[in-house]
Amino acid sequence: MSRHYEIVVDRIRCDGRGLCAELLPELIRLDDWGYPIISPGPIPEHLMPLAERAVEDCPVLALTLRRTEQGKRASR
Amino acid sequence: MSTMRLLAGRTLSAGPEGFAEHAARLGHLPHAGRDLTEVVVRSGLTGRGGAGFPAGLKWRAAAARHAQVLVVNGAEGEPHSKKDRLLMSTRPHLVLDGALLAARAVRVKEIVLYIGEHHTIARAAMERALAERPAADRKHFRIAAAPARYVSGDSSAAVHLVTTGIALPTNAPAAPAMVQNVETLAHVALIARSGEDTGTVLVTMAGGVARPGVLEVETSSTIADAIALAGGATEPPRAVLMGGYFGAWVEIGQAQGLTLDPAALRARGLSLGCGVVGVLPGSHCPVCETAGIMRYLAGESSAQCGPCFFGLRALAEASGRIATQGSNSEDLQRLHRWAAEVRGRGACKHPDGAVMFLQSALSTFGQEFASHPAHRARRSA
Amino acid sequence: MPDTFLWYVTRAAGAVSLVLLSGVVILGLLSTMRVQGEGWPRFLTTGLHRNVALIAVVFLFLHIVTAVVDPFTHLGWGAALVPFSSYYRTFWLGLGVIAFDLLLAIIVTSLVRNFIGHRTWRAIHWLAYGSWPVAVIHGLGTGTDVWSFWFMLLTATCAGIVLIVAGYRFMAGPFDPLHTARAVFRGSVEKRELP
Numbered sequence: 001m002s003r004h005y006e007i008v009v010d011r012i013r014c015d016g017r018g019l020c021a022e023l024l025p026e027l028i029r030l031d032d033w034g035y036p037i038i039s040p041g042p043i044p045e046h047l048m049p050l051a052e053r054a055v056e057d058c059p060v061l062a063l064t065l066r067r068t069e070q071g072k073r074a075s076r
Numbered sequence: 077m078s079t080m081r082l083l084a085g086r087t088l089s090a091g092p093e094g095f096a097e098h099a100a101r102l103g104h105l106p107h108a109g110r111d112l113t114e115v116v117v118r119s120g121l122t123g124r125g126g127a128g129f130p131a132g133l134k135w136r137a138a139a140a141r142h143a144q145v146l147v148v149n150g151a152e153g154e155p156h157s158k159k160d161r162l163l164m165s166t167r168p169h170l171v172l173d174g175a176l177l178a179a180r181a182v183r184v185k186e187i188v189l190y191i192g193e194h195h196t197i198a199r200a201a202m203e204r205a206l207a208e209r210p211a212a213d214r215k216h217f218r219i220a221a222a223p224a225r226y227v228s229g230d231s232s233a234a235v236h237l238v239t240t241g242i243a244l245p246t247n248a249p250a251a252p253a254m255v256q257n258v259e260t261l262a263h264v265a266l267i268a269r270s271g272e273d274t275g276t277v278l279v280t281m282a283g284g285v286a287r288p289g290v291l292e293v294e295t296s297s298t299i300a301d302a303i304a305l306a307g308g309a310t311e312p313p314r315a316v317l318m319g320g321y322f323g324a325w326v327e328i329g330q331a332q333g334l335t336l337d338p339a340a341l342r343a344r345g346l347s348l349g350c351g352v353v354g355v356l357p358g359s360h361c362p363v364c365e366t367a368g369i370m371r372y373l374a375g376e377s378s379a380q381c382g383p384c385f386f387g388l389r390a391l392a393e394a395s396g397r398i399a400t401q402g403s404n405s406e407d408l409q410r411l412h413r414w415a416a417e418v419r420g421r422g423a424c425k426h427p428d429g430a431v432m433f434l435q436s437a438l439s440t441f442g443q444e445f446a447s448h449p450a451h452r453a454r455r456s457a
Numbered sequence: 458m459p460d461t462f463l464w465y466v467t468r469a470a471g472a473v474s475l476v477l478l479s480g481v482v483i484l485g486l487l488s489t490m491r492v493q494g495e496g497w498p499r500f501l502t503t504g505l506h507r508n509v510a511l512i513a514v515v516f517l518f519l520h521i522v523t524a525v526v527d528p529f530t531h532l533g534w535g536a537a538l539v540p541f542s543s544y545y546r547t548f549w550l551g552l553g554v555i556a557f558d559l560l561l562a563i564i565v566t567s568l569v570r571n572f573i574g575h576r577t578w579r580a581i582h583w584l585a586y587g588s589w590p591v592a593v594i595h596g597l598g599t600g601t602d603v604w605s606f607w608f609m610l611l612t613a614t615c616a617g618i619v620l621i622v623a624g625y626r627f628m629a630g631p632f633d634p635l636h637t638a639r640a641v642f643r644g645s646v647e648k649r650e651l652p
Contacts, residue, residue: 011381011423012247013575015633017491022498031417033386033634057500059488061575223646233646241648378646379638386634 004042005065007051014062020054028054042068077275080266082259083292088166092201095208098169105173105213106268112181113139116264119273122338124159125149125229125257126322126350131264138254139182145253146184147238148175148261150191150198151222151229154320155372156352159278160258162290164191164198167262168205174261176213177268182254185216188238192228193221226321226376230424231255233378244378245424259351277336277351281306284313284357295337302336302353314358315440319349321369322429324436325362363448366437367392367399373430384427387418391434402450411438411445463527470520472611475596477513478560479615481506482589486619486626507567514564517557549598556592559584589619 007020007027016034026047027039043051043065055063085093085101093101108115117132148171152160163171175187191199199219206214220238222228228243235253237243259278267273276292279302286307293302299316303309316331317323324346326334334341338348356362374388391414394407411434419431438445484506493499525532532550536543538558541551566573566581593616596608631637 010247011383011421014382015635016382017499019498019500019503022500031383031387031421032390032414033382035382035386035421037417037421056571057503059503061570061578221648225642225646228646237646237648242643243646244643377638377642379635379642382635385638 004068005048005051006040006042006068007038007055008064008066009036009038010062010064013060015060017059019057019059020063023054023057024050027051078266078270078272080270080274081276081292082163082167082170082262082266082274082278085167088162092166092168092205095169095205098167098173102265102269105176108177108181108268110139110181110183112177112264112268115271116181116267119267119271121260121263121267121273123257124259124263124277124348124351125231125255126154126320126347128338128342128347128349131256131260134254134256135178135182138184143182143184143252143254145186145188145235145238146175146179146182147231147234147253147255148187148189148258149229149231149234149255150189150195150202150258151234152192152195152258152350153222153224153226153229154350154352155226156280156282156354157320157350158280159290159351161192161195161198163258163262163278164195165201168201169208170262170265171202171258172205172209172213172217173265173268174263176216177264178254178256178261179216184254187216187218189217189219190222190234190238191219192224194224225378226373227378227424227426230426232424244380245426247423277338277348279336279348279351279353281353281355283317283355284310284360285355286310293336295335295340297336298332299334299336299353300332303332303355309355310357312358313355314360315356315362317352317354317356319347320352320354321373322425322433323347323349323352323354324433325356325366325440326436327440361399361444361448361451362437362441363395363444364399364451366434366441367395370395370430370434373426373433377426378424381422381427383418383421387414387421388427388430390414391418391431395434398445398448400450403446403448408445463523464529467520467523467527470516470523471596472608474513474516474520475592475612476615477509477516478589478592479619481510481513482585482619483622484509485585486622489632490626490629491632510564514560517560521557546599549595552591553595553599556588556595559588559591563588 014035018030018034020036021028021030024047027043028036031037051065055065086097113132113135116135117130121131122128123131123134150160150164179187189202191202203219206217222234222237223243225243227233227245230245232248233243233245234255236246238253263273276294278290278292280290281302282288285303288306291302291305293305313328315328316326318326318331318341326346334344334346336348341348356365370388370392374392377385377388379385391411394410398404398407415431415435418427420428422428484502488502488506491499492502521537524530525534525537530545532543532545536550537554540554541547543550562581563585566578570578593612596612
């Protein structure tokens with residue numbers, strides 16, 4: 001069984017730089033003020049490399065990848 | 077349910093009940109250790125700070141993670157709420173008893189009384205009550221002032237102030253501390269003596285009632301009963317705001333039969349919250365009222381998270397525009413869209429509370445929001 | 458002649474390093490200023506900033522190694538790491554070593570950023586504002602043809618652009634839209650002293 005991950009944002013650390021939405025538009029879009037809205041649910045396998053890059057490239061290290069538990073919904 | 081009451085004893089206007097009087101009326105502090113946790117679990121006591129989390133379960137979790145501080149949350153940042161201040165200024169020894177009992181049950185040595193910085197009477201009463209206590213009890217306590225902001229009462233903000241000196245909500249839950257509301261602990265003081273909860277709650281009646289203020293009511297009482305106890309409505313009401321600014325609007329016909337029971341309210345998708353029951357007089361415009369509260373809540377954002385700060389501000393501006401300039405479809409759509417987007421995207425519950433309040437307004441007063449004319453708001457009491 | 462060849466490589470690599478490191482500083486400033494445009498996403502600025510820094514390290518490495526092994530200068534390896542320990546142009550070379558040491562700290566912390574946390578990483582990154590000017594002064598002081606026209610022009614151009622961009626970055630107020638609101642709120646909730 002392959003592992004599934006979700007993207008978690010530290011909302012206090014995030015300051016709306018928007019690199020994550022540029023790198024992973026399939027799962028992340030920006031609200032009217034530039035802050036990320038993340039699609040809930042586990043990250044599809046083929047998008048994992050981009051998700052890892054988005055986490056790595058965040059200038060303020062606000063993103064982390066967290067293992068999803070079976071049946072547990074990811075937070076926004 | 078026991079027959080004990082939080083506000084039993086001397087009349088409330090006669091000032092704080094002293095230690096001797098408290099002991100004469102209720103007996104000294106019961107010797108209850110860790111088994112008290114199970115008594116509290118069985119009593120079904122839920123928190124009275126707003127979240128309504130079962131107190132006994134909170135104690136079990138705090139003991140399991142070796143909490144080191146008990147924060148007695150008397151910040152009472154909700155503008156209309158007065159119950160915590162009332163308890164501290166008239167029955168301070170109930171609160172101290174509850175705190176000591178909780179601390180022993182959870183094995184915590186340090187207790188912080190977190191009292192609103194402007195609540196001078198309450199603080200003076202608590203200080204005086206502490207001075208009356210034996211040194212062995214007194215040494216566990218210290219007092220910290222809660223800044224007069226809405227989010228100061230948030231659990232993580234309380235802990236942050238106690239540990240670092242700044243009352244800012246944080247991401248992490250209150251790890252080394254257990255936070256419990258003043259009223260919850262007052263209930264504990266009585267549960268430890270009778271083994272059962274009182275079956276009452278404190279509510280603050282506000283808005284269009286003849287005698288606004290704190291009432292202790294049985295949980296089987298309805299909102300209609302509470303309004304009657306508060307001297308009746310000043311004019312036929314339009315709706316009730318159940319639970320304060322993070323609560324929900326309920327149309328008066330539906331509201332009157334609701335019982336002030338935390339579990340019953342939860343079953344209806346409502347919450348007792350901080351116990352404020354705001355009665356909206358029929359002559360007051362619900363749209364303008366909602367816009368005013370949104371403006372207040374937006375201003376109380378701690379500005380740590382973009383979606384909360386900018387989102388609530390935009391929601392307040394849009395609802396304000398509808399209130400002063402009249403309904404328009406763009407602002408109405410924006411309210412729905414932004415509310416859905418902002419929810420859940422802050423570090424603490426502030427944006428969620430504000431958004432759910434707004435969503436209850438949009439659903440209860442949908443007609444009014446859609447066809448609001450431009451007019452100046454009538455200021456409420 | 459071998460001596461001259463190594464010496465040319467040292468100076469050339471040094472000049473290239475100067476240009477690249479100036480570029481790195483400019484890209485870092487542009488990152489902070491959150492610049493973006495049509496077809497220029499923000500991750501391009503940060504990505505270039507990182508990659509150009511790594512390329513700069515390669516040229517810096519070449520610059521240092523050729524300088525150390527050049528028999529003319531009689532530098533030991535220690536001189537490359539310990540400031541002011543060389544006999545040859547002690548002061549100016551020492552500045553170069555300082556600039557390099559600071560850059561090393563910045564790069565190492567950036568590579569382990571995930572482990573040391575954002576705050577520590579950021580604090581050390583500020584050393585960049587020390588490293589770059591020291592490197593520029595080192596360049597002006599150590600070269601034998603330092604007063605040649607092309608080198609002066611190169612240095613002036615690089616320094617000029619950096620100073621203009623840096624000037625804008627420090628004048629144009631906080632780039633974080635929450636900066637002021639957060640500070641105002643913080644001020645209102647700091648610990649109250651009880652009488």
